[in-house]
Amino acid sequence: MREEVARLSAERERLAQDTAGVLARLDALAAEARFQDARIEELTLERADAEAALAATTARRAAAQERLDAGRARLATIARLLQQAGPLGRVKPVLGAADTDALGAGLRSTHELAWRYKGEVAGIQDNETRLAALEAEQRAHQAELARLHDEAVAARSALESSIRARQDLLADMRQQTDVREQAVVELERAREKLESVIAGAPEAGPVRLDARRFKGLFRLPVEDGKIDEPFGDRVDPRFGTRLPHPGWDLAASFGAVIRAPFDARVAWSGWLKGYGLVVVLDHGSAVHTVYGHLSAAIVQAGDPIAQGESLGRVGDTGSARGPYLYLEVRVDGKPEDPASWFGKARGTR
Numbered sequence: 001m002r003e004e005v006a007r008l009s010a011e012r013e014r015l016a017q018d019t020a021g022v023l024a025r026l027d028a029l030a031a032e033a034r035f036q037d038a039r040i041e042e043l044t045l046e047r048a049d050a051e052a053a054l055a056a057t058t059a060r061r062a063a064a065q066e067r068l069d070a071g072r073a074r075l076a077t078i079a080r081l082l083q084q085a086g087p088l089g090r091v092k093p094v095l096g097a098a099d100t101d102a103l104g105a106g107l108r109s110t111h112e113l114a115w116r117y118k119g120e121v122a123g124i125q126d127n128e129t130r131l132a133a134l135e136a137e138q139r140a141h142q143a144e145l146a147r148l149h150d151e152a153v154a155a156r157s158a159l160e161s162s163i164r165a166r167q168d169l170l171a172d173m174r175q176q177t178d179v180r181e182q183a184v185v186e187l188e189r190a191r192e193k194l195e196s197v198i199a200g201a202p203e204a205g206p207v208r209l210d211a212r213r214f215k216g217l218f219r220l221p222v223e224d225g226k227i228d229e230p231f232g233d234r235v236d237p238r239f240g241t242r243l244p245h246p247g248w249d250l251a252a253s254f255g256a257v258i259r260a261p262f263d264a265r266v267a268w269s270g271w272l273k274g275y276g277l278v279v280v281l282d283h284g285s286a287v288h289t290v291y292g293h294l295s296a297a298i299v300q301a302g303d304p305i306a307q308g309e310s311l312g313r314v315g316d317t318g319s320a321r322g323p324y325l326y327l328e329v330r331v332d333g334k335p336e337d338p339a340s341w342f343g344k345a346r347g348t349r
Contacts, residue, residue, distance in 0.1 A: 005038050011271065022169065023190065023273045023318065029166040030276060030317040034295065036159035043152045050148060054141035061134040068127040075120040190274025191244065198280060198288050198330055201267035201301075211262055211283035212331075218261035218342045219307060221291065222314060222325055226251040231337040246335030247290065247328030254323040256314040258291055259307075261342065266303040266311070275326065276318025279311050286333070292326035293319045 012031040229249035264281035267288060272278045275292035279299060282288055295315025305311060316323040329338045 002042065005035070005042050009035055011035070023187070025169055026166065027271060027273060027276065027318055029162050029169065032162040033159055033166065034317070036155045036162060039155045040152060040159065043148050043155065047145065047148045047152070050141055050144045054138065054145065057134055057138045057141055061131065061138055064127055064131045064134055068124060068131055071120055071124045071127060075124060078120065187274050188244070190272065194272060194275065194290065195333065197268050197272065199333060201280065201282060203282070209263055210285055211287040212285045214262060215341055216343070219259070220342055221258045221261055221327060222250055222252045222256050228324060231339065247326055248338050250325040250327055252314040252323065252325050254314060254316065255295060257310050258294065258312050258314060258325060260305045260309050260311055261289060262307050264305050266299045266301050266305060269297045269300050274318055277315065281305065281311070286331060288330045290326070290328035290330065293317055293324060295323070
């Protein structure tokens with residue numbers, strides 16, 4: 001979890017430096033939200049660890065207190081016996097011994113009493129030292145819990161602020177013509193960037209199976225596989241703007257597992273303006289599949305991945321309408337309708 005938070009922190013800082021354009025601001029806000037969400041999870045785990053440590057320390061402190069109380073009770077008993085015997089009580093068995101055996105027994109008894117008294121005093125002092133250390137440790141755990149609580153409150157506040165800012169920006173995109181047009185221009189640039197990413201990615205190398213021979217048999221990357229937006233250009237109903245749409249929008253819940261549709265090697269994994277967090281798979285034979293708007297990617301460039309293995313989770317990074325999976329198929333660098341590559345998928349529109 002710490003590694004994930006560190007990675008998200010680096011992503012957040014990198015994206016925060018690029019505030020030029022609507023899509024860049026969307027990405028920065030999404031990265032901020034993902035970082036704060038992961039930070040809250042990390043703090044929750046740390047709090048559980050701190051609570052467990054506090055409980056263990058509290059139990060050790062109770063045991064130490066019990067030992068200290070028992071030692072003090074034994075010492076009090078010895079002190080009462082000595083008081084009852086009087087100033088000469090410890091030497092009376094020696095002075096009044098009738099023979100050497102009695103003298104030996106008296107000396108042993110006197111020595112045993114003195115040894116026990118000394119031992120109980122040392123034990124009490126040791127338990128008092130341990131108890132003080134445990135009390136300090138307990139206070140440290142309590143202070144750590146208070147710190148984690150304050151950090152969690154701050155992280156939740158930052159998360160809510162990022163979500164509100166993103167919602168405001170999305171509202172501007174829907175209502176303001178200039179903002180919408182700027183986003184359309186940036187999306188076109190983002191598509192060009194995606195093309196350059198695929199063209200520049202190293203080839204997958206020799207593959208065991210020719211992906212082109214399995215056209216029509218690719219598995220859907222998410223369960224159900226309902227098509228929310230099909231392949232092909234679409235017209236914005238509010239502004240009348242024609243928007244290229246060279247892929248599918250698949251309806252899926254936030255966090256749903258995304259699985260590789262066919263054996264491949266990861267060609268690229270990272271943030272791409274307009275697409276959010278993206279994974280590109282190279283299936284060999286110049287066949288690539290693209291997955292956009294992920295909430296998390298668990299693969300890196302160069303990783304081999306078999307059909308059915310997880311590559312990430314559905315999210316809403318770079319999305320202007322909430323969580324869904326953007327799926328694209330490119331053959332020889334050009335987009336093709338995923339319908340010709342994937343098994344049956346139901347449409348919702």
